[in-house]
Amino acid sequence: MTDGFGTIPLTIQLRDLSNNELLLKEDSIKIEFQNPTIPLEFVIALNGVTFNNLGTYAFEIFTNGEFIGSTKISVISKPQNKESL
Numbered sequence: 001m002t003d004g005f006g007t008i009p010l011t012i013q014l015r016d017l018s019n020n021e022l023l024l025k026e027d028s029i030k031i032e033f034q035n036p037t038i039p040l041e042f043v044i045a046l047n048g049v050t051f052n053n054l055g056t057y058a059f060e061i062f063t064n065g066e067f068i069g070s071t072k073i074s075v076i077s078k079p080q081n082k083e084s085l
Contacts, residue, residue: 007032011062051075
């Protein structure tokens with residue numbers, strides 16, 4: 001994230017895009033921008049989150065109720081070990 005200033009509250013949502021199911025909502029995150037021109041990276045823990053379906057999921061980011069961005073991930077099946085075939 002870039003272009004932020006000071007401390008801002010974030011809400012992170014994890015959504016299954018195949019059925020729009022909300023899997024996680026974390027709204028107690030506060031991040032602080034030291035410099036608005038330097039990208040800010042952060043990590044969130046996914047404790048207890050289960051991906052029941054293969055497919056595309058989105059992390060949606062909000063501040064003060066306003067959508068500011070998202071990133072998508074793909075959940076795929078684990079490749080089978082060639083030795084077990």
